Every structure is written in C-alpha cells, then in structure tokens.
Amino acid sequence: MKWKIISSSLLFAAMLATGCSKDPAxxxxxxxxxxxxxNRAPGAEFSQYNSFVLADSVVVLENNQLVEKVRTDFDARFINTVASQMESRGFVRVSHGAEADLGITVSRIYNDYTGIVNYNDYWGYYGGYWDPWYWGYPGYNYGYPGFYGVYTITDGAVTVDMIDLKNADANGQLRLIWNGLVRGSGTFNTSRAEAHATALFQQSPYISTP
Amino acid sequence: MKKSLKNIFTALVTIMSLTASAQEGEFRMTISWNAAVPIGDLKELTGNTTLRSTDVSVLYGINNKIAVGLWGSYADFYEKFPRAVYHSNDGSDVSAVLTNSVQLIPVMASVRYHFSPQARIQPYAAAGVGGNIVIYKQYIGEYPSSDSKLGFAARPELGVYIPFKKDGEAGLNFGVNYTYSPYNRFDLGSLNYIGIKLGIGFPMRD
Incomplete structure (x- = not known):
C-alpha cells in the first residue's frame, strides 16, 4: 500500500511537471x-551592376515540378516590393528583352512530406476506453487488424534568385549570386508580402550600387 | 470544480491535522513549488527565472535526524529573443525570432539531515546525487531542433521545516538549493541553476 502511494504520488508529480512546460511554437x-x-555568393560585388530585369510572374513549383507561372495578388505585391527595394539601392529596372546586368526571379515552392503513423497504443488500450461489457460481451478481447494512418504535410517557401547576366559570357554560365528565402507560417499571407520581401533586402545591405 | 476544491481542502485539513511525531522508520514526502534562477551557461540560453518548476522527495527516516531516499524535480526554462539577424561564415544570414527551451529533470539519491528535529523551526541540510534528463530545444521561428541527453546532477540544499503546529509532523518546507548539471555540448559547460522552494512535507502512511 505504501509503495502504491509512493508510485502514484510520483506519477502525479510527473504529470504535473510535464504539463507545466511552455510550448515555444x-x-x-x-x-x-x-x-x-x-545567401550571397562568395566574391559577389554588387557595385559592378547597374540594371536589372525582374520577371513579372512567379514560378510555382510543387515537389520539384513546375506547375505554372502566375501573378496572384501576393505575387504582384512581392514582385513590386523587390523592384522598389532594388531601385532604392541605385539599380535601374529595365524591360524584359533589354540588356540588363542582373536577372531576378521570384518562385513559390511547395514540398509534400508524407509519413505513416500507427495507433497501436490507442488500439492496445481500447478495452480501457470501451469495456467489452458495454457491448454486452464482458470478458471478450478486441481484435486489432493493424491499421495505419498516412499523413502529408506541405511545406512552402518563397525564394528570390538573383542571376549575374553581366558576366554570363565571361563566366560561361548564368551564375546565381544571391538568394533570399522566406519560410514559416503566414509566408503566403497576401498582407505580409511586402514585409517579407523588404525583410530579405534589409538583411542584405551589401546589395547596392553607386 | 467544486468537488475538486472540496477534495483539495479535505486533503489539506487531513495533512495539517496529523499529530504523530518522529520521522524515524517511516516515509515522508515533500512536494514543493520552485522558483528556478538560471546561472552561468544556462543564463546565456534562457535568462528568465522560471516558476514552472516542481520538486518531490520521498525520504525514509533512518532516525530523527537523518533521512534518505529519492529526490526528483522538474524545471522548465524558456526565453524568446526578439528578431535578429544571425550571420554565418559561409555568407548566409538568417533573420528569425529565436527561442530557447530547456527542461531539466534530475532524479537523485538523497540524504537529508535535520539539525533540531524537535524544534519549532527545524533547519536542515540536504544533498542529492544522480541522473539528469536534459531536454534542450532551440526554435528558429517555428522550426525546432532538439537535443536530449541523460547527464549527471548534484544538488546541495539548505532550508527550514516548520510544522503546522507544535509537534505536528506535517508542515511547511522552505529551502534554497543549487543544482549542478554538467552539459558539454554546443560550447556549453553546464546548465546550473538556483532553486528557491516552498512546499509541504507530510508522512506517508496508510
């Protein structure tokens, strides 16, 4: 009896303790x-660039597959903010097809992550939740065929990619010199599009030209 | 709710009305609520004092002065830091709200010595040595990374025990302790803290 009291008291204390933690999320x-x-490519010097061309639509990728190129309200706000940030730092926006030093694209990326969960614990104690007596079969056990549950979580992000067009011939490639990534809940909230794009440039003060 | 309050009240009255004397040859439980103050490296991770801390000991009285047994506690430290830009050597910059969350759960073998077991106010010294479950989570925005390990813990404590009434064997327990918790990861050396506890002690008998 004494040990029963001890163990139940400790269990109570443990339950109390674990219930008191603060969930940061x-x-x-x-x-x-x-x-x-x-991310800034090593050696990238933005002062050598003067003009940029910015795609006026957004590439949507799902699980690494191109789905479409669109311009939603969110996309438009994001693109316009990128343009204004670049212009405020001395770069001149030129039309698509004109000669430009930098090429900028915006993409929305969605990736699905799939997993399997089982509910063995739940089914294992089913008799504790619904005593077979409830069905009029006291003393019977439940038969659990081993069901599983499949879940899918979609993770989304917005990326801004800046490509060096000025030195494409010299480099022999379209070199990515800067990338910005937005992640987290609320990423695709239209009212926050400007704030997201602005944040990427605020933490990249080196993107400027005389 | 009313029934729960009634049960709690009944339990408190029962505890406070206990009048037998010595702790020799019996188990006693002390349940406390703590304020835990981080120090050293733990203060770097989470500078906030936490009130989310409990402390439970079950001790067997060898005689009126010395009791031995188990001592466990729980402390949940948490601090959210304002958004900041974190720079890395590879040229990337991350802007995020960073949150550190640390749970420490030491479970120790313990000994407690009462200097004046018959006094109205009974000073005591206690010490514990044992294992410590450390759960350290860092959130970059809403994205967590975690590290859990089983480590070592040691804790000295000084306090006073004040029976609810003269010669009563249930009473208030006030103590101050220091928890030493080495943690040699992520350039940290230890996760130590000072605990200030207020609780009740009572005998465990049928």
Missing part, C-alpha cells in the same frame, strides 16, 4: 513565425 505572434534566409 505557441508563443509566437503572427509576424514572429517568418524565417528569412539570404
């Missing part, structure tokens, strides 16, 4: 979910 405000990642 639930403590985030809407504008705190976003993660902005920028």
């Amino acid at each position: 639930r403590q985030l405000e809407n504008d705190e979910n976003g993660v902005y990642i920028t």
Whole structure:
C-alpha cells in the first residue's frame, strides 16, 4: 500500500511537471513565425551592376515540378516590393528583352512530406476506453487488424534568385549570386508580402550600387 | 470544480491535522513549488527565472535526524529573443525570432539531515546525487531542433521545516538549493541553476 502511494504520488508529480512546460511554437505572434534566409555568393560585388530585369510572374513549383507561372495578388505585391527595394539601392529596372546586368526571379515552392503513423497504443488500450461489457460481451478481447494512418504535410517557401547576366559570357554560365528565402507560417499571407520581401533586402545591405 | 476544491481542502485539513511525531522508520514526502534562477551557461540560453518548476522527495527516516531516499524535480526554462539577424561564415544570414527551451529533470539519491528535529523551526541540510534528463530545444521561428541527453546532477540544499503546529509532523518546507548539471555540448559547460522552494512535507502512511 505504501509503495502504491509512493508510485502514484510520483506519477502525479510527473504529470504535473510535464504539463507545466511552455510550448515555444505557441508563443509566437503572427509576424514572429517568418524565417528569412539570404545567401550571397562568395566574391559577389554588387557595385559592378547597374540594371536589372525582374520577371513579372512567379514560378510555382510543387515537389520539384513546375506547375505554372502566375501573378496572384501576393505575387504582384512581392514582385513590386523587390523592384522598389532594388531601385532604392541605385539599380535601374529595365524591360524584359533589354540588356540588363542582373536577372531576378521570384518562385513559390511547395514540398509534400508524407509519413505513416500507427495507433497501436490507442488500439492496445481500447478495452480501457470501451469495456467489452458495454457491448454486452464482458470478458471478450478486441481484435486489432493493424491499421495505419498516412499523413502529408506541405511545406512552402518563397525564394528570390538573383542571376549575374553581366558576366554570363565571361563566366560561361548564368551564375546565381544571391538568394533570399522566406519560410514559416503566414509566408503566403497576401498582407505580409511586402514585409517579407523588404525583410530579405534589409538583411542584405551589401546589395547596392553607386 | 467544486468537488475538486472540496477534495483539495479535505486533503489539506487531513495533512495539517496529523499529530504523530518522529520521522524515524517511516516515509515522508515533500512536494514543493520552485522558483528556478538560471546561472552561468544556462543564463546565456534562457535568462528568465522560471516558476514552472516542481520538486518531490520521498525520504525514509533512518532516525530523527537523518533521512534518505529519492529526490526528483522538474524545471522548465524558456526565453524568446526578439528578431535578429544571425550571420554565418559561409555568407548566409538568417533573420528569425529565436527561442530557447530547456527542461531539466534530475532524479537523485538523497540524504537529508535535520539539525533540531524537535524544534519549532527545524533547519536542515540536504544533498542529492544522480541522473539528469536534459531536454534542450532551440526554435528558429517555428522550426525546432532538439537535443536530449541523460547527464549527471548534484544538488546541495539548505532550508527550514516548520510544522503546522507544535509537534505536528506535517508542515511547511522552505529551502534554497543549487543544482549542478554538467552539459558539454554546443560550447556549453553546464546548465546550473538556483532553486528557491516552498512546499509541504507530510508522512506517508496508510
């Protein structure tokens, strides 16, 4: 009896303790979910570029497959903010087809992650939730055929890619010199499109030209 | 809800009305609520003092002064840092709200010594040595990475035990302790903290 009291008390304490932890993901405000990642190619000097061409639609990729090129409200706001950020840093936007030093694209990327879960624990204790007596068969066991559940999680991101057109011939390639990535809940919220694009440039002060 | 409050009240009255004396030859439980203050490397991760901390000990009285047994506790440390840009050597920059979350769950063998077991206010010293479950999670925005390990923990404590009434064997327990928790990962050396606890102690008998 004494050990029963001890073990139940410790169990109670453990339940109390684990129920008291703070879940960090639930403590985030809407504008705190976003993660902005920028990458600058080694040696990239932006002062050598003066003009850019910016695609006016967005590439949508799902599981590494091109789905479409579109321009939704979100896309338009994002693209326009990228353009204004570039212009505010001294670059001149030129039309598609004109000679430009930099090429900029915006893409939306969606990737699905699929997994399998089983509910062995749930089914294993089914008799505790619904005693066979409830069905009028006291003493019977439940037969569990081994069901599984499949889940899919879609992860989305927006990327901005900046390509060196000025030195394409010299490099022998269209070299990616800068990339910005937006991730997190609320990434595709239209009202936050400007904030996302602005954040990418704010943390990249080196993108400027005299 | 009313029934729960009634049960809690009944339990407290029962505990407070216990009048037998010595702790020798019996188990006693002390349940405490703690304020845990991070120090050293833990303060670098989470500088906030937490009130999400509990402490439970079950000790067997060898005599009126010395008791031995198990001592476990739980502390949940958390701090969310404002958005900042983190630079890496490879040229990438990450702007995010960073959150550190650390749970420490030491379970230790313990000994407790009462200096004046018959006094109205009974000072004591206690010490524990054992294992420590460390759960460290860092969130970049909403994206977590975690590291869990089983480590070592040691804890000295000084405190006082004050029976609810003269010669009563249930009472208030107030103590201050220091938890030493080595953690040699991520350029950290330890996850130590100071605990300030307030609880109740009572005998465990049928």
